[in-house]
Amino acid sequence: MTRTKLLGAATFGFGLLLAAGSASALTIGFSQVGSEGDWRPAFSKDMKDEAAKRNIDLKYSDAQGKEENQLKAVRSFIAQKVDAIIIAPVVVTGWDAVLKEAKAAKIPVFLADRDVDSDPSLFVTRISADFNLEGRLAGAWLAQASKGKCDVVELQGTVGSAPALQRKKGFESVTALFPDIKIVKSQSGDFTTAGGKEVAESFIKATNGFKGICAVYAHNDNMQLGAIQAMKEAGLKPGKDVLLVSVDGVPDMFRLLAAGEANASVELKSDIGKNIYDVVEAYLKGKTDFPKWVLIPSDLHTQADAAAELAKRGLK
Amino acid sequence: MIPVPPPSEPATKTRRPLPAVVWPLVALAAILVVDGFISPSFFSIRLVEGRLYGSLIDIVYRGTPIALLALGMAIVIGAKGIDLSVGSVVAIAGAVMAHFIHLGFDPAVVVAATLAVGLLCGLWNGFLVAVLSIQPIIATLILMVAGRGIALMINGGRIPTFRSDFFSALSTGRIWVIPSRLFLVALVFLVLWAVLRRTAFGLFVEAVGGNASAARLAGIGTRMVTLATYGISGVCAALAGIIITGDTRSSDAVTAGMWSELDAILAVVLGGASLNGGRIFLATTLVGVLIIQSLTTSILMSGLPPEFNLVVKAVVILAVLLVQAPKVRTAVGSLVAAFRPRRTER
Missing domain, CATH: 3.40.50.2300 (Response regulator)
Structure with a gap:
């Protein structure tokens, strides 16, 4: 510090x-x-x-x-x-x-x-x-990766918070275009690793080991990190048995992407x-004609570019 | 038909009252039965990755941090105190643990340092209460508020992650097929039970909680006893911190153990203890923990929208507390008795 x-x-x-x-x-x-x-x-x-x-x-x-x-x-x-x-x-x-x-x-x-x-x-x-755009990006990635057919489990952020609301809405606005993409379970993990892990554990039990579940969408990486730990402890292979997409792009997520244990993360730059x-x-x-909201575009990273991103940031 | 004796007043007097432990157990059983309806596979337990696996295991497993906090809290409350700082001590312990792991110390040293910090936190609370005579709720509030700041400072404002085989094994590992953290709770329970019931300490604590002046006049060192109760609570909180931090392999100073002090107090009350002190119920406190955790786990499994989590939890907890309240039980009993004769008149 x-x-x-x-x-x-x-x-x-x-x-x-x-x-x-x-x-x-x-x-x-x-x-x-x-x-x-x-x-x-x-x-x-x-x-x-x-x-x-x-x-x-x-x-x-x-x-x-x-x-x-x-x-x-x-x-x-x-x-x-x-x-x-x-x-x-x-x-x-x-x-x-x-x-x-x-x-x-x-x-x-x-x-x-x-x-x-x-x-x-x-x-x-x-x-x-734009939180909503982040949700849409995650949804678009999942729609393509699953070819428009997927039962999704969602880990929400803190109930009522703007990022949780908008990341949910944005994601659903894209997945709604695909009749075979459904959110089958959704709970709040409070944006924390511990919360994500506990919710994922109970979902794994409730779905008999993620049977029929094709993806986990988490509103932030920390919850996804928890879900990945829960899946490993239940004998599942994260990133292979189930597609994992989340938002934030924290260093640990890049490491997991590079190791093939997660699939995609929308980066909050x-x-x-x-x-x-x-x-x-x-x-x-002297330029005055700005819109009331200048959008900073979001980026989405996958297993393909994770290693390069880690190197770019001087992480390992 | 056998003639029914008029309103059952004498009947209840002659009947031996059920032991207090029955009501928390009834509440727990009721919640589990509802769970069984929600999810048919709720009671199934099998082996996955060499470990017991199932929702029931999850409840016991996830309940361990609160169980550790509640055991310490039961003793503090037994001496008519209260410890609001346990959640923050969890955060401090996690930060200290992550810090020492990063410095490359041996796990044994890390554990010792973490527990020592927990003890120190507890003794600080005890000092404020026993020596400076500050009311427990205020005295422990200080560390509750300041503790997360201290933890944040140790963490340097970040969320440090670490890898440690020892702490992963302790928190998420298993011994034979049983999660290893359950052994820790069992050990803590046995040690505390032995200290309370096989030495005079338990008697001293309950005497201080029952009537501190009388206890002092009877020659009990009330200060030392009070100090010790907070010390025990601090060490228990540090143990919970080790479990929570080892679980996610990261120390999150802001959210680790957040609001867990309230769950711990609730577990003690569900276990039948009074906040007025004087009694310690270790075993039923653990039943209280299981009630809270089975509720949490079943809400997560039920597929209920997360907006309802807290409302559902509050309603069920209220129902459990009402069932346990003797006044409500007698009121309901006399209400039922009052309606019976009218029905027969019709």
């Missing part, structure tokens, strides 16, 4: 130096949710690295999961008269007042990742991946700094 912190501080300091060197450099405030899980710290790091690369003076603020910290950070960005503000909101509500203040100070606001429920005229655009800064810089140069 100290190493990543140092690294962050170093890149930050480096960015500052560069900014001091050239007077015309952009100053951008970025209010991040926090550093939970694997994905978000990687996203933060990419934002800092990309800013250093582009000679952007990035003012980074970690809200530690609290909206009041974010409001404070945004207000301090306004006081510092930054050129643009990027917010990755903790929650969707409660943004009206501070967004109006930013508008009054003529500072454009961009949303990264999650959405807010404020008047859309208060921010320029939202730049993020963390190196999206370039997508975000491209939009911000284009706006500051």
